[in-house]
Amino acid sequence: MERMLTPKLATADVCDAIGDAAAFLSAKFHDYGGCIDFAGPAVTVRTIDDNSKIKELLMTSGEGRVLVVDGGGSDRAALMGGNLAKEAAKNGWAGAVIFGCVRDTHELVREDVGIKALGVCPRRPAQNGRGEVHGELAIGGVSIHPGYWIIADADGVVVSHELPSL
Numbered sequence: 001m002e003r004m005l006t007p008k009l010a011t012a013d014v015c016d017a018i019g020d021a022a023a024f025l026s027a028k029f030h031d032y033g034g035c036i037d038f039a040g041p042a043v044t045v046r047t048i049d050d051n052s053k054i055k056e057l058l059m060t061s062g063e064g065r066v067l068v069v070d071g072g073g074s075d076r077a078a079l080m081g082g083n084l085a086k087e088a089a090k091n092g093w094a095g096a097v098i099f100g101c102v103r104d105t106h107e108l109v110r111e112d113v114g115i116k117a118l119g120v121c122p123r124r125p126a127q128n129g130r131g132e133v134h135g136e137l138a139i140g141g142v143s144i145h146p147g148y149w150i151i152a153d154a155d156g157v158v159v160s161h162e163l164p165s166l
Contacts, residue, residue: 035095035114038114049125097157144159
């Protein structure tokens with residue numbers, strides 16, 4: 001399944017165009033996926049060291065959306081690895097922004113999906129069905145609601161309540 005086409009957006013251009021209406025995540029995210037630039041409406045998940053809900057979502061049609069995961073900044077387990085990145089790309093997700101860790105970085109970079117995370121951890125996560133889907137998240141003081149636009153590139157991650165017209 002292919003991603004829906006999203007207009008090419010640069011975070012700096014979005015910030016210039018909408019000013020203070022553009023919130024940006026100040027956490028130091030690193031790029032791990034095969035795409036550095038990606039954008040789409042947010043689908044939200046809150047979970048700590050358990051990727052069950054992430055897996056459930058990535059197995060569905062992404063339709064060009066971006067999975068935003070509040071993993072509490074935990075470095076105790078990876079919330080995404082090579083298998084989930086492959087599913088995300090296959091199912092048309094534009095990307096994932098993970099406030100937590102990933103693993104299998106040599107596999108992530110091969111997939112046609114954007115992946116930003118705080119770091120890496122080789123430990124697998126629990127799969128106990130824990131987590132909250134489609135709720136409001138607050139990462140670094142920025143509120144992210146399902147459907148908010150996520151625009152990501154090498155400069156960072158911008159959050160906007162609507163798609164900016166540039």
